[in-house]
Amino acid sequence: MEKHTFEMTLLFDFYGDLLTGKQQEYFDLYYNGDLSLSEIAEADGITRQGVRSVLKRGEDTLTDIEEKTGLVRRFGEQGRVVSDIEMLAEAIVTKTAETETRVLAAQIVQNLQSLKD
Amino acid sequence: MEKHTFEMTLLFDFYGDLLTGKQQEYFDLYYNGDLSLSEIAEADGITRQGVRSVLKRGEDTLTDIEEKTGLVRRFGEQGRVVSDIEMLAEAIVTKTAETETRVLAAQIVQNLQSLKD
Numbered sequence: 160m161e162k163h164t165f166e167m168t169l170l171f172d173f174y175g176d177l178l179t180g181k182q183q184e185y186f187d188l189y190y191n192g193d194l195s196l197s198e199i200a201e202a203d204g205i206t207r208q209g210v211r212s213v214l215k216r217g218e219d220t221l222t223d224i225e226e227k228t229g230l231v232r233r234f235g236e237q238g239r240v241v242s243d244i245e246m247l248a249e250a251i252v253t254k255t256a257e258t259e260t261r262v263l264a265a266q267i268v269q270n271l272q273s274l275k276d
Numbered sequence: 277m278e279k280h281t282f283e284m285t286l287l288f289d290f291y292g293d294l295l296t297g298k299q300q301e302y303f304d305l306y307y308n309g310d311l312s313l314s315e316i317a318e319a320d321g322i323t324r325q326g327v328r329s330v331l332k333r334g335e336d337t338l339t340d341i342e343e344k345t346g347l348v349r350r351f352g353e354q355g356r357v358v359s360d361i362e363m364l365a366e367a368i369v370t371k372t373a374e375t376e377t378r379v380l381a382a383q384i385v386q387n388l389q390s391l392k393d
Contacts, residue, residue: 176344224354230347237354240387246360247384255377260277260368267364267384270357 162216164190170221173231177224182217189214235276245271280335281307287338290348294341299334306331354391362388 168190175183188194188202189210196214200207225231248271251264285307292300305311305319306327313331317324324360342348365388 170374171359173347174345177341184339224294225299230290237391240391244384244387247380247387248365251377254380255372255374257374260372260374260377263364263368263371264381267361270361270364274354274357 162189167218167221169231170225173234174221174224178220182213182220183212185210186217241271241274244250282357284335284338286348287342290351291338291341295334295337299337302327302330303334308384358388358391 167186171178171186171190175186178186185199185203188199189196196207196210200210203204203210245268248264248267252261252268255261255264284303288303288307292303295303299385302316304321305316306313313318313324313327317327320327362385365381365384369378369385372378374383
């Protein structure tokens with residue numbers, strides 16, 4: 160079982176609540192807690208293959224949701240645009256000699272922070 | 277059956293591809309095409325109650341996904357922040373006497389457009 164940690168933790172962050180309770184539990188242990196299949200199996204009293212199967216179904220569900228909605232991709236693109244705008248606004252704050260302009264540009268930087276939460 | 281058109285078309289726009297083919301078909305006719313339950317029933321050769329039941333399951337699924345992920349709410353909040361930033365950047369474009377500042381602020385306005393698509 161290849162471990163796609165970056166992609167899966169991102170998808171899990173967005174869509175994790177759409178998984179079953181057991182899938183969420185194993186996802187958290189495997190991807191966030193970095194436990195092995197065997198360690199999860201032992202802790203939960205099931206086979207390693209059983210753990211693998213639960214995780215695989217969860218991964219398939221998350222991948223399917225993203226393929227159909229593309230929302231994580233859209234949020235990622237938004238993040239890049241926000242970074243670009245932030246650089247532009249900070250350039251204005253740094254370079255302008257006008258007090259009012261500096262205040263407006265600083266408000267843009269501040270507003271952008273709320274998009275990053 | 278109360279018709280929550282605004283909310284449902286918004287949720288359908290985000291999560292519609294997660295519904296079954298039949299749910300998508302009836303949703304499109306009922307919410308986008310504004311056909312009545314009876315008109316859809318007649319066109320598809322099933323009962324009015326059958327149409328209602330398909331739509332209700334679809335509505336429940338969309339509502340459940342949004343309650344669990346909150347992604348439509350997050351996109352809505354983002355839209356409000358984008359509008360605020362746009363007003364600030366346009367104020368800079370209008371008011372500044374500095375050419376470089378005006379170019380930077382105009383680039384911010386342009387970048388914001390790509391978040392609206």
